[in-house]
Amino acid sequence: xxxxxxxxxxxxxxxxxxxxxxxxxxxxxxxxxxxxxxxxxxxxxxxxxxxxxxxxxxxxxxxxxxxxxxxxxxxxxxxxxxxxxxxxxxxxxxxxxxxxxxxxxxxxxxxxxxxx
Amino acid sequence: xxxxxxxxxxxxxxxxxxxxxxxxxxxxxxxxxxxxxxxxxxxxxxxxxxxxxxxxxxxxxxxxxxxxxxxxxxxxxxxxxxxxxxxxxxxxxxxxxxxxxxxxxxxxxxxxx
Numbered sequence: 001x002x003x004x005x006x007x008x009x010x011x012x013x014x015x016x017x018x019x020x021x022x023x024x025x026x027x028x029x030x031x032x033x034x035x036x037x038x039x040x041x042x043x044x045x046x047x048x049x050x051x052x053x054x055x056x057x058x059x060x061x062x063x064x065x066x067x068x069x070x071x072x073x074x075x076x077x078x079x080x081x082x083x084x085x086x087x088x089x090x091x092x093x094x095x096x097x098x099x100x101x102x103x104x105x106x107x108x109x110x111x112x113x114x115x116x
Numbered sequence: 117x118x119x120x121x122x123x124x125x126x127x128x129x130x131x132x133x134x135x136x137x138x139x140x141x142x143x144x145x146x147x148x149x150x151x152x153x154x155x156x157x158x159x160x161x162x163x164x165x166x167x168x169x170x171x172x173x174x175x176x177x178x179x180x181x182x183x184x185x186x187x188x189x190x191x192x193x194x195x196x197x198x199x200x201x202x203x204x205x206x207x208x209x210x211x212x213x214x215x216x217x218x219x220x221x222x223x224x225x226x227x228x229x
Contacts, residue, residue, distance in 0.1 A: 004159070031215050042221045043160075043206065056216065091159055098215035101167070104150070105217060107159035 004108035006092050012114045018080040021111045024073055025094030033105060034067055034077050035091040043091075049075065050098060082115045089113070118143045120190075120207045122220035129197045129227050137192040137223050139207030148210035149190040150217060151181055155203045163205075166190060177201070197227045 005024040013019055025032050033048040047057040049069045057067070064083070069075040079086055089110045096102040119142045129135045141147055148167055152160040164175025171183045181192045192205060204224050208217040 033216065043219045045216060045218075048216055050215070093160075095215055103148070103210060103215035103217075104162050104165060105160075106162065107152075109159045 004092055004094055004106055006090075006108035006111050008111060009109065010112045010114075012116065013082055014116050015083055016081045017115075018078065019082045019086075019113060019115075021077040021090050021092075021113070023075045023077070023092030023108060025075070025092070026106055027073070028096065029094035029106075030072070030097050031095045031103070031105075032069060032075050033093040033095075034075070035093065036088045037091060037110070038088045046077070079113075082113075084115045087113055087115050118209045118211050118218050120149075120209045120218060120220040122205075122207055122223045124223050125221075126224045126226065129225070131199050131227055131229050132196050135194050135197040135201070135225065135227070137205050137207075137225060139190045139192065139220060141188050141190060141207075141209050143209055147183075147188075147190075149181075149183065150208040150210075151175065151179070151190075151192050152206045152208060152219075153177075153203050154206065154222070160206060163192070197225075199227050199229050201225060202227045 007022045031050050034046040036044045046059045047067045052069045067077045089112050091110045093105040093107045095105045121140045150165045151163040154160045164173050166173045166183045174180045204222045206222045207220040211218045
C-alpha cells in the first residue's frame with residue numbers, strides 16, 4: 001500500500017488567496033483526521049471523519065477553514081482567505097476504524113504551507 | 117477529559133546508553149496509549165500502543181514502553197540508543213469512542229555519538 005498520500009507537499013501562497021490541501025487515505029480505512037503542526041502550538045487536531053461524516057470539527061480555528069470528504073478515498077482541507085498565521089505543516093492521517101484494535105492512525109508526509 | 121503530558125522538552129543520551137522518554141496520562145476509564153516518532157520533515161510514524169494485558173509493550177525499532185497504572189505513566193524505553201533514534205517523540209491517548217487521539221507536545225530526543 002502506498003500509505004496516506006497528501007498533495008501538494010509544499011505550498012507557498014500570498015495572503016488572501018485560497019488554499020486547498022488534499023488527502024488520499026489508506027484504502028479500506030474508515031476514519032480520517034486532519035492535523036496542524038507548528039512550533040508554537042505543537043500538533044493540533046483540526047477535524048476528523050468517520051465513514052465520510054465529520055464527527056468533530058471543534059479544532060477548526062475559524063470559519064476560514066473548511067474540510068470535506070466526498071468519498072472514502074479523498075478529503076480536502078480548504079483555507080479561504082489564507083493568512084500568514086496559517087503557515088504550518090498540515091498532516092492527514094487515517095485509521096481502519098474506531099475500535100481499540102483498529103484505531104492506530106497512519107500519517108501522511110504532510111503539506112508545508114507558507115502564507116506570505 | 118483525556119490528556120497526556122510529556123514533562124521533558126528534550127532528552128539527551130549518548131549512543132549505546134539506555135534511553136527513557138517520559139509520558140504521564142490522565143483518563144477516565146481504561147487508557148489506550150500510543151507512542152509515535154517523527155523524523156525531520158516527515159509525518160508521524162506509529163511505534164507501539166497499549167490496550168490491555170502485559171504492562172511491557174514492544175514496538176518498532178527496538179523500542180518498548182512500560183505501562184504503570186499506579187503512577188499513570190507510559191514511558192518509552194530502549195536499552196541501547198542509536199544516533200538514528202534522534203527524532204521527535206509523541207505520546208498519545210485515545211480521546212473517546214470515536215477513535216481520535218490526543219497528543220502530547222512532544223519530546224525531542226538527541227543521541228550523540
